[in-house]
Amino acid sequence: MENNWTKVFSTEDPFTAEILKQGLLENDIPAVVMNQQDSSYKTFGVIHILVHPENLEKAQAYIKDNEIA
Numbered sequence: 001m002e003n004n005w006t007k008v009f010s011t012e013d014p015f016t017a018e019i020l021k022q023g024l025l026e027n028d029i030p031a032v033v034m035n036q037q038d039s040s041y042k043t044f045g046v047i048h049i050l051v052h053p054e055n056l057e058k059a060q061a062y063i064k065d066n067e068i069a
Helices: 014-026 053-065
Strands: 006-011 031-035 047-051
Touching: 006 014, 006 053, 014 031, 014 047, 014 053, 047 053
Parallel strands: none
Antiparallel strands: 006 047, 031 047
16 A cells, blocks of 8 residues: 555544445545554544545535535
8 A cells, every 4th residue: 555645533432433434435435444453442532534635625625615524
């Protein structure tokens, strides 16, 4: 995987992360999920949504418009 991804959102909820990723993809914003939660205890760690830097503003606007927090 290329190293030129930028974090646009973080959450501890895997469902929120996947829904956001799918929403971004449907709006032609390539996105990936980087899950840094502990594999044994899902209560530790965060999940990051990453986008390419050129799509950062577009992704932030999508998140704001859809009131994802």
